[in-house]
Amino acid sequence: MKNIFKQGAISAAFIAESIEKHKSKMNIGGHSIFLGQVRADKINDKEVMAIEYSAYEDMALEKMHLIREGIFEKYELTCLHVYHSLGQVKAGEISLFVFASSVHRKAAIDACEEIVERIKSELPVWGKEIFDNQSYQWKENSK
């Protein structure tokens, strides 16, 4: 099973490397990428400084495997890569990287959007919003 989890933030350099690797796949016509970035939300006068992510890793990887299979059945993708942070990711940094590629753009765009929605609603991952005064609250995903 492919591991999607990375300790800490996902760097722009890592994303560039992933893009670069697809140069040799000459049947690809379009890539659709989604990046989730940690927002410095203000909640009751406190500002989110970072999100600390934890996961039920075994279950999340099994679930992600099933999501991948479903997506590949539904869309004609050339490839699909997903990375999610664990541990602390500071405001302004990237915690989710979804990268779908296909011969014609439509499949990559639609698949990428669906994967992001499914990751948010189906993966046992939790984000703890850490405020600038060191207090915290558990994040709630908006629909």
Add this chain to the structure above:
Amino acid sequence: MKNIFKQGAISAAFIAESIEKHKSKMNIGGHSIFLGQVRADKINDKEVMAIEYSAYEDMALEKMHLIREGIFEKYELTCLHVYHSLGQVKAGEISLFVFASSVHRKAAIDACEEIVERIKSELPVWGKEIFDNQSYQWKENSK
């Protein structure tokens, strides 16, 4: 008026730099990126080696400006960047880079998709598919 044209391919390093610049925009929650990559299509036994792009630049920039305005009216975007290659882009290289960012993911994802469609159908840009035997044909965009 913002220039969207870049001579030659769009590099992964340039894309990484663009992503990196958004670290300081702490109200962004999601980025949606589309990358158009030149395919080495086989047409009647000849393989596409590169696409050479040309444009009616003045008109394209005016049109892009109007598209931007329409998109910003329709979607709550934090920022929007578009780059399109001119001149030769080899198979496997990137010729279109659309980068939409928003507070909540939905706006960025929907805007990015709409911009890509509008770029393909509304910008006076032409791609010449150059084959490995140096002959060529003018590209036709699929819907």
Add this chain to the structure above:
Amino acid sequence: MPVKIISFGPVKDIMGDQQFEVKDVADTDQLIQVLHHQYPALAQTPYIIAVDKDIISGNTLLNGDQVVALLPPYSGG
């Protein structure tokens, strides 16, 4: 046979960091009763239950050696 209990997110805040085992529970309903008795705050927090990584939708027999996970609403991404 004991079942192993794990929890995450806000539920883990209530139950503490340690994994632990519960003996002599026949099914998940009975297990929940035991846990709510031990951690009254659990009654105030939403969660679903997975037995061996499968989310259950009703009372489920526990024949031992299983891992029961208490999963609050997901908030990844």
Add this chain to the structure above:
Amino acid sequence: MPVKIISFGPVKDIMGDQQFEVKDVADTDQLIQVLHHQYPALAQTPYIIAVDKDIISGNTLLNGDQVVALLPPYSGG
């Protein structure tokens, strides 16, 4: 007053690389007649017309000093 003609893509293949001017044409229909006479292959290739960067949908008066662009189907991206 002369109008300036520019073309792109497959239309440019037919008309050649040079920009040029056409004199004494009153409107776009008349201009098209002149061009098709000069470049018979134009009749076989699809294009739309922009006058000063605005795409026209019917015959349009040319009062001179304008740029008329012949635009084959776009294929950017």
